[in-house]
Amino acid sequence: AQKITQTQPGMFVQEKEAVTLDCTYDTSDPSYGLFWYKQPSSGEMIFLIYQGSYDQQNATEGRYSLNFQKARKSANLVISASQLGDSAMYFCAMRAYSGAGSYQLTFGKGTKLSVIP
């Protein structure tokens, strides 16, 4: 079974500082993908970044980067130069084979990030 663990229920970061949100995963599927989604207080799910298990380089998207450590089964999200608008819930998710010819997305419980002015 697939599992995503986010051990930080809440995090605080000073504006303009960098912050790392932790995510560890467990799967027996050798081909999988890892996502980070942002959920602001308005409720929508916003895609941030994707990392495939066979990708050689860590994914980056603007101020977001994914620190992928395959041997440790971790996929931490790094946000550089935090902004007030980054205050939100952040979910780590994994796409992996779930049997019967299908891939499914499994979500962690999320980390609530608060950016302090």
Place this chain on the structure above:
Amino acid sequence: NAGVTQTPKFRILKIGQSMTLQCAQDMNHNYMYWYRQDPGMGLKLIYYSVGAGITDKGEVPNGYNVSRSTTEDFPLRLELAAPSQTSVYFCASSQDTSLNYEQYFGPGTRLTVT
């Protein structure tokens, strides 16, 4: 290009009532999904579909039904609503190919069962 749309945005049901949550996408995605998000939790997969006429159960399918008669639409049916079904429901779609695995989410439906 509207993306993924969901109706209604909010709904209050009495115990035992039934309703259908509507979901539509205009991106010609084969894959569509229904998730529920309970307070303070991540999303859990209810049902998914890999194409018109094909659906399958996710992690928490009990109390729900789905159908997929067209590529665009993927309605979720709640029969005999129970307080445990109070949640926010998200519909999503994806290409799910090596070029793009991203799931695109609708705005959600907040359902309260009392």
